[in-house]
Amino acid sequence: MSFRRHPFPEVLDNLLSQIAGGVAGEEHPFPSPGTVAAPFRHGLQRPPVAELVSVYGSRDAQPRLFRRDKDYKLLPDQQTVEWLEGAELPDPGTLISISYFPASAQPVLTDLQTGSVIRTLSESIGLEIARLYAQLEAVYQAGFVDTATGSSLDNVVALLGVERVEGGRAQGEVEFRRVEGTRGAISIPAGTRVMTADGNVEYATVTSVSLSDGQSVIRAIARDLEANDPLPADALTVLPVPIAGIATVTNPAPTAIATESETDEDLRERAKNFLHGSERATLGALRQAVARQQITADVEEDPARPGTVKITPHAEAMPPELQERLLRAIEDARPAGVRVELVGFQPPAKVDLELRLTTKKGLTEPDLLAAQRAVREKVEDYFRKLPAKDPGSVNQIVGLVLSVPQVDNVRIVSATVGNASVLDLANGQLAIGGTPTVLGELYIADPNLPTRVSAVVTFPQGTVPPPDQVRIGADLANAFADLNRQNEQGTGGTIVLSYDDLLQLVTGGTRPFKLRLAVTLQSGVTQILEKAGDQYDLTAFERLGLAGVDLQEEPADG
Numbered sequence: 001m002s003f004r005r006h007p008f009p010e011v012l013d014n015l016l017s018q019i020a021g022g023v024a025g026e027e028h029p030f031p032s033p034g035t036v037a038a039p040f041r042h043g044l045q046r047p048p049v050a051e052l053v054s055v056y057g058s059r060d061a062q063p064r065l066f067r068r069d070k071d072y073k074l075l076p077d078q079q080t081v082e083w084l085e086g087a088e089l090p091d092p093g094t095l096i097s098i099s100y101f102p103a104s105a106q107p108v109l110t111d112l113q114t115g116s117v118i119r120t121l122s123e124s125i126g127l128e129i130a131r132l133y134a135q136l137e138a139v140y141q142a143g144f145v146d147t148a149t150g151s152s153l154d155n156v157v158a159l160l161g162v163e164r165v166e167g168g169r170a171q172g173e174v175e176f177r178r179v180e181g182t183r184g185a186i187s188i189p190a191g192t193r194v195m196t197a198d199g200n201v202e203y204a205t206v207t208s209v210s211l212s213d214g215q216s217v218i219r220a221i222a223r224d225l226e227a228n229d230p231l232p233a234d235a236l237t238v239l240p241v242p243i244a245g246i247a248t249v250t251n252p253a254p255t256a257i258a259t260e261s262e263t264d265e266d267l268r269e270r271a272k273n274f275l276h277g278s279e280r281a282t283l284g285a286l287r288q289a290v291a292r293q294q295i296t297a298d299v300e301e302d303p304a305r306p307g308t309v310k311i312t313p314h315a316e317a318m319p320p321e322l323q324e325r326l327l328r329a330i331e332d333a334r335p336a337g338v339r340v341e342l343v344g345f346q347p348p349a350k351v352d353l354e355l356r357l358t359t360k361k362g363l364t365e366p367d368l369l370a371a372q373r374a375v376r377e378k379v380e381d382y383f384r385k386l387p388a389k390d391p392g393s394v395n396q397i398v399g400l401v402l403s404v405p406q407v408d409n410v411r412i413v414s415a416t417v418g419n420a421s422v423l424d425l426a427n428g429q430l431a432i433g434g435t436p437t438v439l440g441e442l443y444i445a446d447p448n449l450p451t452r453v454s455a456v457v458t459f460p461q462g463t464v465p466p467p468d469q470v471r472i473g474a475d476l477a478n479a480f481a482d483l484n485r486q487n488e489q490g491t492g493g494t495i496v497l498s499y500d501d502l503l504q505l506v507t508g509g510t511r512p513f514k515l516r517l518a519v520t521l522q523s524g525v526t527q528i529l530e531k532a533g534d535q536y537d538l539t540a541f542e543r544l545g546l547a548g549v550d551l552q553e554e555p556a557d558g
Contacts, residue, residue: 005137007063008130010056010097015122017053017099021107025097030057030090040083046102047079055081057096059088066090078103145271149264157271161332162191163225165204165262170224172255174205174236178216179247180374181403186211186245191270194222194249195238199293199325201228203236203255206266211245222251223258230255240292242385247377286311286340289333293326296348296388296436308339314348314388314436349417350440351392351432353379355401356541357446358409368449371406372522375444378404383439392430392437394423413445413540443539444522450545451521451538453480453497457506458514458552466551467506467513473549475505480544487538497544499534514554520547 006014014024028042035041052074055066066072071087074080081098083089090096112119142152154164174194178186192205203222211218222236236251262270283299286309290297295315302308311330315322327342334340359371378400386392394412401410415423415430422431455476457467479502487495499517507513517529519536527536538544 003140004058005063006133011129012126013054013099015126016112019109021105022101024099027095027097030096042081044079048103049078049100050103051101053099055098057090058094059090145268153264162271164267165223167259167261170230170255171258172251173219174222174251175219176246177248178211179245182245184213193240194236195240196235197237285333289329310341310343312343313345315345316347318345348436348438351437352416352440354413354443354539356411356413357407359406359446359448360408371404372444374404375401388436389434391433394428445539445541447543450543452545452547454518454547455549456516458554461553461555469549469551472506477546484543495538497536499529
């Protein structure tokens, strides 16, 4: 249904035409049924017509009085109204109102001049009727997102579960960064949600922004959807619903309290984007509600019990806080009349992955470290976005790694779940389909960037002669070089850095020295070797490098 406001001149014309025995506001669709091209014509219902009074309609969604002999004319048959060439035509699909006097009209009242009793009464009544039309127009427009304002707009968007962000809530900039190597424009609509890592605080962007082709970073204003305290920098780091082509999101600076409430324009845009991209009361809506809590799950209809949906989260544990948040999100998205059961939780299998990189020659250590960090982020992001129970793609992983500029080549040495290999090179897949999986340990070996080993030798005070720091360093370096040669082939079994062997090397088996080794991976993880039986297992192609030898004198007892 559409509505058109009737302005005061139209209402008055209709009243006076009716009083004088004419036809008031005879409605015709524009264009007439079956008419697809000019000339557009309308046959009047009470011919012959002595005089046309007015033709009103809509143009550009506004009331319009069309012009006689410029926009339309009465044909000589005294029955048909025709629109002229070059006329300002009504909006297609709307109704026009034609008032006219038929030749057979026999008016009882004829004194319609300005100032007459009939004219004065008609003007008073017409003014009130026109006011009612104006009020009805406001009521009609208050029912649509595009035209509602103020509290009326609040009521309309409330049907979608959207609320105006009031003043006094935190606001700040969020930064979206493109996935390296991708092309094309990326649209980030208003209302895009960004959360903290624990999922307790959620912001929404205020306006739509778009990354143009070649642009890597863009920022948008986002507001807190609830009355939480402002957040520190780099707190908003999670996109509950991933956007294709966006690698990371964060808030570069702390958020702050905003004094102004969300404007009608911003609220309208956010609600329309929510409407275009949302699912409600469907299995997809339930899956999205679970995904917003940063976990994956099986969301399946129970064939044995129609009207029941079973949800099995894929998680290592289900703390009470997470379970409560998940149940609340499920309830908000649950279709009416459908029972949803949360069936415990299923820990996902962990995929341990080993990669061997070939990086460009001549790179400095900071550049090599940056390359490993970028590779790690890309692989972790790939597994984070991989749909549950889908097989992994070897080609996609290799492509992501090779998109790092410092990397010339990469080899997937192994991919295991537990002790079982899932590397299926023949089909180009990681055979993990059918079960929920997550990335476990990620080992990255780069011959240009060895794993650093620091040694601390402790000896009793007054030992003569004291430990020879240069000799110890040389012996350890030679031992590491021998292990590196053995590990270069990558096919001779696991190569082990043994604490017992190195202690024997340092002390010669007779001197009362203590040894402590710190093996620091490029990921920052450090493993300590300091007692008999300790060992470090090298991954294929991993190289060791001596970071240094420190001597520490131990005070004598007593």
